[in-house]
Amino acid sequence: MLFFLPSPPLCKHILGGRSIDCLDWTSETKMNLQTLSIILLVISYAQASQYIKLVQYVDDHQEEYVEALREWVAIESDSSNIQKRPELHRMMDMVAEKLRLMGGTVELVDTGEQELPDGQTITLPKVVTAQFGSDPSKHTVCVYGHVDVQPAKLEDGWATDPYNLTDINGNLYGRGTSDNKAPVLAWIHAVKAYQALSMVLPVNVKFLIEGMEETGSNGLDAMILAQKDTFLSDVDYIIISDCGWLSRRPALTYGTRGNCYFFAEVEGPKQDLHSGVYGGAVIEPMTDLIGILDTLISPSGRILIPGIQEAVAPLSDEEWKMYQDIEFDVDHFKSKIGVNHLMYNNKVDLLAHRWRYPTVSIHGIKGAFSDSGTKTVIPAKVTAKFSIRQVPDMDPATVKKQVTDYLHSKFAKRKSPNKLKVTMVIGAKPWLAETQHPLYEAGKAAIKRVFNMDPDLIREGGTIPIARTFQDVTGKSIIMMPIGGFDDGMHSQNEKMSRYNYIEGTKLFIAYLNEVAQINKSSV
Numbered sequence: 001m002l003f004f005l006p007s008p009p010l011c012k013h014i015l016g017g018r019s020i021d022c023l024d025w026t027s028e029t030k031m032n033l034q035t036l037s038i039i040l041l042v043i044s045y046a047q048a049s050q051y052i053k054l055v056q057y058v059d060d061h062q063e064e065y066v067e068a069l070r071e072w073v074a075i076e077s078d079s080s081n082i083q084k085r086p087e088l089h090r091m092m093d094m095v096a097e098k099l100r101l102m103g104g105t106v107e108l109v110d111t112g113e114q115e116l117p118d119g120q121t122i123t124l125p126k127v128v129t130a131q132f133g134s135d136p137s138k139h140t141v142c143v144y145g146h147v148d149v150q151p152a153k154l155e156d157g158w159a160t161d162p163y164n165l166t167d168i169n170g171n172l173y174g175r176g177t178s179d180n181k182a183p184v185l186a187w188i189h190a191v192k193a194y195q196a197l198s199m200v201l202p203v204n205v206k207f208l209i210e211g212m213e214e215t216g217s218n219g220l221d222a223m224i225l226a227q228k229d230t231f232l233s234d235v236d237y238i239i240i241s242d243c244g245w246l247s248r249r250p251a252l253t254y255g256t257r258g259n260c261y262f263f264a265e266v267e268g269p270k271q272d273l274h275s276g277v278y279g280g281a282v283i284e285p286m287t288d289l290i291g292i293l294d295t296l297i298s299p300s301g302r303i304l305i306p307g308i309q310e311a312v313a314p315l316s317d318e319e320w321k322m323y324q325d326i327e328f329d330v331d332h333f334k335s336k337i338g339v340n341h342l343m344y345n346n347k348v349d350l351l352a353h354r355w356r357y358p359t360v361s362i363h364g365i366k367g368a369f370s371d372s373g374t375k376t377v378i379p380a381k382v383t384a385k386f387s388i389r390q391v392p393d394m395d396p397a398t399v400k401k402q403v404t405d406y407l408h409s410k411f412a413k414r415k416s417p418n419k420l421k422v423t424m425v426i427g428a429k430p431w432l433a434e435t436q437h438p439l440y441e442a443g444k445a446a447i448k449r450v451f452n453m454d455p456d457l458i459r460e461g462g463t464i465p466i467a468r469t470f471q472d473v474t475g476k477s478i479i480m481m482p483i484g485g486f487d488d489g490m491h492s493q494n495e496k497m498s499r500y501n502y503i504e505g506t507k508l509f510i511a512y513l514n515e516v517a518q519i520n521k522s523s524v
C-alpha cells in the first residue's frame with residue numbers, strides 16, 4: 001500500500017460522488033479517472049515526503065526520547081507493593097502532565113479502592129485518559145498501555161540499578177522499559193512528532209493509560225463499563241503495544257493467554273516453632289502446602305486438576321500450519337534463557353504450549369524462610385502463590401471452583417489439623433482476534449514500510465487482563481502491535497528495551513496511524 005492514499009470519501013468526491021464500483025465508463029468518467037490518478041500521485045508524493053520528515057524528526061530527537069524514558073524508569077511504580085503506592089500515584093500524575101502539556105484533553109479518572117487480602121483498603125492509582133483530535137470524519141483509535149511495573153531489586157541479580165536507566169551497547173536497561181513504559185512513550189512521541197511538525201494527525205488519537213496492569217488491572221473493568229458511552233463511544237479501534245516479538249522479525253499479536261492467580265494459605269500453630277524442639281511433634285503447614293502444590297501439575301507439564309485440560313479448544317490444522325510456517329529457532333530460544341532441555345523440543349509443540357495451552361506456575365511462598373543463613377524454623381503460616389494461564393475455552397469462574405475443590409480434596413486426604421484457605425485474586429480471560437481484519441492489514445503495511453519485511457503473526461503467552469473486556473464491552477476490534485524485543489526480559493532481572501526497537505517502534509506507530517486512516521469505514 002502507498003503510504004497515504006486519499007480516503008474513500010475523497011476519491012468519491014473526485015469522481016463526482018460515485019464510488020469506483022458503480023461507474024459507467026463514459027468519456028467523462030475516464031477523464032475523471034485520469035484526474036484521480038494524477039491527484040493520487042501528487043497526494044502520495046506529498047504525503048510520502050511528510051513521512052520522511054516525520055522519520056527524520058524521530059531520528060533527531062532520539063536523545064530526548066531516551067531521557068523521557070529515564071525519567072519514567074526512575075519512578076518505582078510497582079503496583080504489587082502497597083508501600084510503593086505513592087510512587088504509582090506520582091507516575092500517573094506525570095503521564096497526565098505530559099499529555100496535558102501536549103494540548104490533549106486529559107482526565108485522571110478515579111477507579112476507587114483496592115481491597116487487600118487482609119481486608120484493608122488502599123486507593124487505586126487513577127487512570128489517565130487523553131484525547132487528541134475529534135474530527136468526526138476521521139477514525140478514532142484508542143491506545144491502551146500501562147506504566148506500573150513488576151517488582152525489582154538490585155539484589156535480585158540485576159547488573160545495574162533497575163531504576164536508573166543504563167545504556168549498554170544500545171540496550172536501555174531498567175525495570176519497566178519494555179513492559180510497558182517505552183512503548184507508551186513511543187506512542188506519545190509519535191503524536192508529538194506530528195504536532196512538532198505542524199502536521200495534522202491522520203486519525204483522532206485517544207490514550208487510556210493505567211497503573212494496575214501487573215496485578216490484574218484492578219478497577220479498570222468497571223471504569224471501561226462506565227465510560228462505554230462517553231470516552232469510548234467514538235473509538236473505532238483499540239491498539240495495545242504491551243508484548244514482544246518472537247524473534248528479530250517484527251510481529252503482530254492476535255491472541256493473549258488469560259491468568260487465574262491463586263493464594264493457597266495453610267495455617268497451623270499460633271506462632272513459628274523451633275524445628276528441633278517441635279519437629280516430629282507438629283504437622284507442619286509447609287509440608288502440607290508443598291504436598292498439595294505437588295498435585296497441581298505433573299513433571300511433564302500435564303495439569304492434574306480435573307476439567308482444566310478438557311476445556312481447552314483443540315489445536316486446529318490451520319493453527320498447526322501457521323505455527324509450522326513461523327521462523328523460530330528452538331536452540332536459540334534455549335540458549336537465550338540458559339537451559340538445555342525444554343518441555344517440548346519441536347517448534348509447533350513449543351509455540352502451542354507457550355501460546356494456546358494452559359500452564360501452572362508456582363511463583364512463591366509467603367512466610368517461608370528465604371533469607372541467607374540456616375534458620376531452623378517451622379513456619380506457622382505459609383501462603384503459596386501460583387497461577388494458571390487461561391486459554392480458549394477456559395473460564396476463570398469455573399477454574400476458580402475447579403482449583404478450590406481440587407486442593408481441598410487433596411488436603412482432606414492428608415487428614416491434617418491445619419487450615420487451608422484458597423482464594424483467587426486475579427481472574428483474567430484470554431483474548432483472540434480475527435487476523436483477517438483491515439487493522440491487521442494496516443499493521444502489515446506499516447511494518448513493511450518501516451522494517452521492509454513482513455511481520456510474524458503471533459500469540460502472546462502472557463496476559464493483558466483488560467484486552468478481553470475492551471473487546472466484550474466496546475465491541476470494537478483490537479490489534480496488538482508489539483515493539484518489545486524477544487529477549488527483553490520482561491518481569492526478569494536486567495529487563496531492557498533496545499534503542500533500535502524504541503526508535504523504530506516510534507516510526508512504526510507514526511506509519512500505523514497513517515495506515516489506519518486509509519481503512520474504509522464501511523469495510524469493517
Ligand SMILES: C[C@H](N)C(=O)N[C@@H](Cc1c[nH]cn1)C(=O)O
Pocket residue numbers: 179213214215216242243259261426428460461462463464465490
Ligand atoms: C503481557 C504483559 N506485558 C504482561 O506481562 N502482563 C502480565 C499481567 C498479569 C497477569 N497476571 C498478573 N498480571 C502477565 O502476563 O503476567
